[in-house]
Amino acid sequence: MxxxxxxxxxxxxxxxxxxxxxxxxxxxxxxxxxxxxxxxxxxxxxxxxxxxxxxxxxxxxxxxxxxxxxxxxxxxxxxxxxxxxxxxxxxxxxxxxxxxxxxxxxxxxxxxxxxxxxxxxxxxxxxxxxxxxxxxxxxxxxxxxxxxxxxxxxxxxxxxxxxxxxxxxxxxxxxxxxxxxxxGVVHFSIKKAFDEDDVRACPVISISAGTVANVVPEKASATLRLDGIDQDLLRAAAKAVAQDRKLIATMKKEDGVLHLLFEGKSAHGASPDEGNNAAAGLLLCLEKVLGRDSVASAIRLLSAQAIDTDGAGLQIKLHDDVSGDLTCNLGVLRYESGVLEAIVDIRFPITFDEEKDIRQNILSALSPCGFEVTKLHGHAPxxxxxxxxxxxxxxxxxxxxxxxxxxxxxxxxxxxxxxxxxxxxxxxxxxxxxxxxxxxxxxxxxxxxxxxxxxxxxxxxxxxxxxxx
Missing domain, CATH: 3.40.630.10 (Zn peptidases)
Known part of the structure; x- marks a missing residue:
């Protein structure tokens, strides 16, 4: 030796x-x-x-x-x-x-x-x-x-x-x-604020999932008012999403509200497919039971656009031969006091431009609801x-x-x-x-x-x- x-x-x-x-x-x-x-x-x-x-x-x-x-x-x-x-x-x-x-x-x-x-x-x-x-x-x-x-x-x-x-x-x-x-690495905040009438029209009181963008959230919860929600439909939707996404779903009534919880598997945000994203499951479930009010429409758009780990929904499915495929992780999801925010962690191939190829396409994908898309921080390839x-x-x-x-x-x-x-x-x-x-x-x-x-x-x-x- x-x-x-x-x-x-x-x-x-x-x-x-x-x-x-x-x-x-x-x-x-x-x-x-x-x-x-x-x-x-x-x-x-x-x-x-x-x-x-x-x-x-x-x-x-x-x-x-x-x-x-x-x-x-x-x-x-x-x-x-x-x-x-x-x-x-x-x-x-x-x-x-x-x-x-x-x-x-x-x-x-x-x-x-x-x-x-x-x-x-x-x-x-x-x-x-x-x-x-x-x-x-x-x-x-x-x-x-x-x-x-x-x-x-x-x-x-x-x-x-x-x-x-x-x-x-x-x-x-x-x-x-x-x-x-x-x-390349970039974290974007996707945010929209709603007025009081919008907030009252939606049965969702709050949503919470994740703490940092670069971790796949293993838990996601929502609190909902009992009025405006078909509980049987919600229970069936939660069961179907849980089976499809390999999650655990639970529902509990308490103090006049309904608590919905999804549990999945955490992973590093750079490898989102290695985890089971509880926030994605929660969005998929809510979109099946919410109405057409402004908050519900924004939640539905996030569910359709922001949960794909390859970025397809956000129009940023990119690849190059040097560094491979883009990945996207929905790391944080919040709704509180009339503000809905998702934070995504994006790892993009080295031949693409952060502003032209990433942010502008995300803005286009989310334009129906007018989300603000703000860069939090990032690193060049x-x-x-x-x-x-x-x-x-x-x-x-x-x-x-x-x-x-x-x-x-x-x-x-x-x-x-x-x-x-x-x-x-x-x-x-x-x-x-x-x-x-x-x-x-x-x-x-x-x-x-x-x-x-x-x-x-x-x-x-x-x-x-x-x-x-």
Missing amino acids: DRLNQYLEQHRDQIVTQLQGLCRIPSVEGQPLPGKPFGQACDDALNYMLNLSSSLGFKTGNVDGYAGWAEYGEGDETLGILCHLDVVPEGEGWSVPPYEAVVKDGRVYARGADDNKGPTIASLYAMKAVMESGARFTRKVRFIFGINEETGWKDMAYYAQKLPMPDLGIVPDGVFPLINTEK LHMPKDHPLIQTLLKVYEEQTGLEGYTVTIGGGTYARALKNAVAFGFSLPGKEGVAHQKDEYVEIDSLLLGARVYAHAIAALATDGVN
Whole structure:
């Protein structure tokens, strides 16, 4: 066993323990506080990593609470390793507590264990292994820890305003072997406000589904007035939709109103077909029983246009040979106080234009009801040619350390690689492994954690040192 792999195996327990500590911080974006723009928990996660990095021998810095960095080495160029410490909300239905980081059956179970705290700890200890090897650094290596990756990337934007970005980089927040193409990402709010007469005319009191756009909502609920609804028709419609969409539907009368609930399966918004969207089921059910008033017509239009995972209903079913098909996820659905809003997460092929090919077509598709379509945030596509030296070096390391074939892939997910001019997502999940990011009972296999660390250690050595003896 070579020196790098030996160091990592010797520190296996320490790696797992530090990952557990990080995963026990529920770093979902919270209310801004002074010096903590993404809330207390995200700030706690950032300080955890900065303290750990300092204890391992890195220079560290905090960028006004927006991000942090840890650095080692010397040279005129900087290799960046960009990780994020924030997580999506835990959701419901876990078989273990989502923030206790339970070790069971060779796995660490926790929200964020796979996305992105496991890869973060693995890559940090990979760097520590290279530091301890005695290799001479020819480039500086700088970790950048973000805490707003899941909900807007304000962390990277702020960091880039304050400090120079690395010259090249790897992002341990995807899949192995290597991601050289990332589709464009954009989140749109589709919204319409109704007057009091419209609100009174519709039996729907409220609708609630989803919390963030980039997760397939596993629950969707509606509260309806009993007048104006044929309960037998609603019950039959709910049963039919549930069977067709692989959902669970329940109805309950309480305090003079009717509560309708659909339950499905969550998944990452970049792969909406891997989940069962409860919000889509709710819309399909309501359209079958509502009348022709203004609110009902808008709900019916959303049901017809906004639930297709290929974007067909919104007139954005797009494809190119480089990056494949567009995907669309209805991630959030709300109706409250006379305002109906859907938020969609769209991952589009790299040869298309966000405004001309996406937004304008959505406006056209929704024109019968006059919805407002507003961009919330987005990221431009990324593509790096397969023959780029960075890609060739990383694939060679991957093949040597895993014994598997190295090749490039395209994803719909967005990573911090887009924040640099010369970066790719490299790992962490191995080919054939189930996708668990953003799902209940998220986990990382400890053996995979160590394998990833070995790959990252040799990649760092290859890119930033004169070699490990």
